[in-house]
Amino acid sequence: MAKEYFPSGSAAIVGAFESPRRKAPGIHPYQIHAEVIAEALADAGLDLSDVDGFATAASFPSEAGWQLNVVEIAEYVGIKPSWVCSTDIGGAAPLSHVGNAVAAIHAGLCETVVISYASSGRSWPLPASDFNTGQTGPGEFEVPYGVSTISAYALAATRYMHQYGLRSEELAEIAVQARRYAHLNPQAMYRDIITVDDVLSSPMISSPLRKLDCCVVSDSGGAIVVTSRDRASDTRRGGPSILGFGEAISHGQMNQMSDLTTTCAEFSGRRAFESAGLTPGDIKVAQIYDSFTITVALSLEALGFVPKGEVGGFIAGGGIAAGGRLPINTDGGGLSSNHAGRRGMFAIIEAVRQLRGESHGLQLSDPELCLVNGTGGWLSATSTLILGGK
Amino acid sequence: MFEMSSVLPLHNGLTEAWFDAVARDQLLIQRDPETGRVQMYPRARVLGAPQREPEWVPTSGRGVLYSFTVVHRSVHREFSSLTPFVIALVDLDEGPRITSWIVDTPLENIRCDMKLRLVFREIHSGFKMPCFAEA
Numbered sequence: 001m002a003k004e005y006f007p008s009g010s011a012a013i014v015g016a017f018e019s020p021r022r023k024a025p026g027i028h029p030y031q032i033h034a035e036v037i038a039e040a041l042a043d044a045g046l047d048l049s050d051v052d053g054f055a056t057a058a059s060f061p062s063e064a065g066w067q068l069n070v071v072e073i074a075e076y077v078g079i080k081p082s083w084v085c086s087t088d089i090g091g092a093a094p095l096s097h098v099g100n101a102v103a104a105i106h107a108g109l110c111e112t113v114v115i116s117y118a119s120s121g122r123s124w125p126l127p128a129s130d131f132n133t134g135q136t137g138p139g140e141f142e143v144p145y146g147v148s149t150i151s152a153y154a155l156a157a158t159r160y161m162h163q164y165g166l167r168s169e170e171l172a173e174i175a176v177q178a179r180r181y182a183h184l185n186p187q188a189m190y191r192d193i194i195t196v197d198d199v200l201s202s203p204m205i206s207s208p209l210r211k212l213d214c215c216v217v218s219d220s221g222g223a224i225v226v227t228s229r230d231r232a233s234d235t236r237r238g239g240p241s242i243l244g245f246g247e248a249i250s251h252g253q254m255n256q257m258s259d260l261t262t263t264c265a266e267f268s269g270r271r272a273f274e275s276a277g278l279t280p281g282d283i284k285v286a287q288i289y290d291s292f293t294i295t296v297a298l299s300l301e302a303l304g305f306v307p308k309g310e311v312g313g314f315i316a317g318g319g320i321a322a323g324g325r326l327p328i329n330t331d332g333g334g335l336s337s338n339h340a341g342r343r344g345m346f347a348i349i350e351a352v353r354q355l356r357g358e359s360h361g362l363q364l365s366d367p368e369l370c371l372v373n374g375t376g377g378w379l380s381a382t383s384t385l386i387l388g389g390k
Numbered sequence: 391m392f393e394m395s396s397v398l399p400l401h402n403g404l405t406e407a408w409f410d411a412v413a414r415d416q417l418l419i420q421r422d423p424e425t426g427r428v429q430m431y432p433r434a435r436v437l438g439a440p441q442r443e444p445e446w447v448p449t450s451g452r453g454v455l456y457s458f459t460v461v462h463r464s465v466h467r468e469f470s471s472l473t474p475f476v477i478a479l480v481d482l483d484e485g486p487r488i489t490s491w492i493v494d495t496p497l498e499n500i501r502c503d504m505k506l507r508l509v510f511r512e513i514h515s516g517f518k519m520p521c522f523a524e525a
Contacts, residue, residue, distance in 0.1 A: 131397070131466075140399035140409075141431040142489040144519055146461060146469040151477050154459035162457070162502035206477075207460040253431065255479060255489045260457055 006099070006245050006275035007106040012232040013098070013387065014239040015044025015225030016352040018345075018360075022189045022338065024219035025123035029064045030076045032118035032221035037077055040223035045236025046112065048078060051225075053104060053113030055085035055097035060341050062121045073116070083110035089249060090376025091289060093117075094224075094344040095383035099245035101226045111227060118221030119340035133252060142253050150214060150292070152254050152378030154206040157294040159260040161208060163309070166297065168208055170312040172199035174293040175212050175335050177320050181361035182332025188361070189216045190336045213293040215334035215343065222345040224352070240355040243369070244278065244386035246271025251380055265302035265373055265382040272384035273304070278369070280304040283386070285354060285364050286326055286371040287347035290333040295375050300326075303373055303384070322362050330354055330362040337361070344374035344383070351387050397468045398517055407446065408432050415510045417451065417520045419486050420444035430486035451508030453480040453522060458492060458500055468514065480506055480522055494523040 017039035019032055033056070041048060054074050058065035066072075070086035083104045087096045094117055101113040131148060133139035147155075160166055176196055182188035194212065202211040225235075232238050246268035251257040273279055280303060288303075290296045297311045305326055306314045318324040329335070331350040334343040337360070351370040353359050369388040376382070401409055411418045420429045422436045423445050429437045436442040456479040464470045476492040492500055493511050505525035513519045 134400075135397055136400040136402065137405075138431050140401065140405050144397055144399055144513065144517070145477055145489050145491055146397070146464060146466070146472070146475065147477055147489060148461075148464065148466075151459050151461055155457045155477065155479055158459055159457035159502060204460075204462045206462065209459075253489070255431065255487050260479075 003274040007102060008243050008275050008277070009229060009241045009389065010106045011102040011226055011228050012239045012241045013224050013348070013352050014227055014232050014235040014237065015040040015046065016239070016349045017043055018222040018338065018349045019220045020187045021220045022187070022218045023122055024120060027120060027219065029058070029062070029118040029120050029124065029221065030073060033073050033116050034077050036118065036221045036223040037114055037116050040114065040225050043237065044225040046225060050112050051079055051114045052081055053083040053101060053110035054079045054081040055101060055113060055115045056117060057086050057088040057093040057342065059088050060119065062124050062341055063119045064124070079114065081110065083113070089247070089381035089383065091291065091342040091344050092247070092374030092376035092381050092383040093342055094348055095372060095374040095385050096247045098224070098226060098242060098348065098385055099247060099383065102242050102245065105226065105228050111231060113226045114223060115226065116221065116223040117342055117345040119342065120219040121340040122217045122219045124219065138253050142255060147254055148206070149378050150209060151206045153292045153294050154209045155254055156260040156298065156379055157208050160294065160298065163261055164312070166312040168200060169196050170315050171213060171293040171297060172196045173315050174290070174296045174320065175199050178290060178329055178333040178335035180322070181330050182336030185332045185337055185361040188332040188337035189218055209292055209294065215291050215339040216336065218338050218340045220338050220340040222349050224348060240352060240387040241389040242385060243388050244272035244276025245384070246275065247381070247383040249381040254378060257379060261298065263298050263302045263375060263379050263382055265299050265375070265384060268382040268384040269303040269373065272371070272386050276386045278386060283369055283371045284326065285330065285367045286328050286373065287330070287351045288328045288373050289343050289347060289375040290329055290335045291339065291343060291375065293335070296328065298379070299373050299375060303371070327362060327364065330364070331360045347372050347374060348385065355387060397466070398514060404434050405432055412510065412518060412520060417449045417508055418446045419449055419482065419484060421447045428485045430488050449482055449484050449508070452483040452525070453506045453508070455492070455500070455502055455504045455506055456481045456487060457502055460497060476500060478522060488520070491521045492523065493521045499524055
């Protein structure tokens with residue numbers, strides 16, 4: 001029985017669009033916001049005048065975010081919302097925007113919400129942030145040692161491999177699998193098939209993570225439209241309902257993360273399953289945030305798809321392969337297709353496409369449900385959605 | 391969030407005391423005077439109990455390596471010239487976990503759960519921080 005803290009099934013994603021852009025030198029991120037919002041609304045058969053709710057997060061330099069970025073982007077596009085949200089938990093933020101939009105629509109604060117995301121992670125001339133936090137306050141005790149985002153995930157990988165015997169070959173298989181699906185996706189940033197040996201011979205960045213254990217860096221964006229289940233029937237195509245939602249935060253500094261072998265998807269995932277009245281066994285396809293190969297490994301266990309400590313065998317046994325227990329990141333994921341800074345938006349869009357029978361990569365035969373799990377920051381926060389129905 | 395011209399910490403009134411101790415080759419942590427529970431990084435108030443102020447206490451300098459990564463590539467100019475260097479999460483015997491570097495230790499000897507001893511090293515020009523070596 002579904003838990004009542006989330007209005008399961010009360011709203012649907014009726015429009016979705018992922019920018020085909022991957023390299024966009026000279027393009028301001030707000031241009032991409034306008035492009036993807038227009039296309040997502042066209043997909044839904046709605047106009048901007050139908051929109052009374054708006055959510056985005058754009059605090060990264062590559063997103064051109066300064067202060068009040070949700071205000072500035074609404075202004076740029078011309079949205080006058082009665083409900084606004086800019087929850088900023090890194091790459092998981094778009095999932096939280098969806099969950100909170102459903103609650104807002106259910107509460108009557110708004111009726112139709114646009115959620116957008118855009119970033120010129122690759123080409124925008126603004127410099128990228130180098131470290132996880134500033135060097136004042138909590139960061140005084142971590143930044144001087146040079147803990148970058150990659151190093152943070154590498155620390156988790158080292159500990160997990162030590163504790164559970166996961167091998168680099170098994171981690172590499174996650175990247176290889178992503179590329180197989182990207183090979184099917186004409187829009188994917190990298191499409192050439194790679195092997196485990198290719199991953200293991202790519203340059204070491206921060207041990208044990210090598211270049212091909214890391215996601216692509218793109219310039220791109222995406223948008224989705226969320227409205228009430230009742231109103232969804234008036235849209236051009238309808239779309240999957242939001243059945244379950246959970247979000248959780250863990251830590252800002254790596255020295256505050258108590259167990260580096262799991263993520264707070266243990267909590268957000270449980271909330272998502274409980275609110276949907278479902279269990280991991282019900283899910284046959286998922287979009288699992290893949291900033292790095294280790295992100296996938298930890299998330300599969302935290303979400304309850306694989307018993308603790310056994311993810312290496314699950315991957316080696318074809319668990320995430322086509323025809324396996326749980327194909328994931330069917331568009332090629334962040335590891336091969338698209339990651340401009342907050343992969344969560346693209347993971348949601350691929351889930352919608354999967355449920356509509358329009359995956360850009362591996363399309364499963366008529367899936368009923370798709371789980372989406374976002375991981376923000378340096379394993380800092382997670383947000384989980386379960387989508388399904390038509 | 392823009393590229394930092396320096397990676398050296400900008401202290402505040404509270405953290406100044408911790409860095410002053412480092413300058414004297416001391417690693418301080420904080421303790422809740424009521425429960426005895428220890429905490430790091432330093433905070434103005436007791437973690438989870440903001441009605442109380444913690445007190446400074448010294449550490450033994452002994453710890454265990456929880457995890458580490460050998461950084462081979464860094465995009466920041468302050469670190470790109472230092473590679474390879476070893477970032478570590480160290481569990482102090484007193485309880486708290488801190489971020490640090492492993493130094494004076496052959497890379498092939500570094501393992502999770504190994505015992506460590508505290509040393510102080512100038513990790514940036516003129517800037518000393520606690521580091522650890524194999525015990």
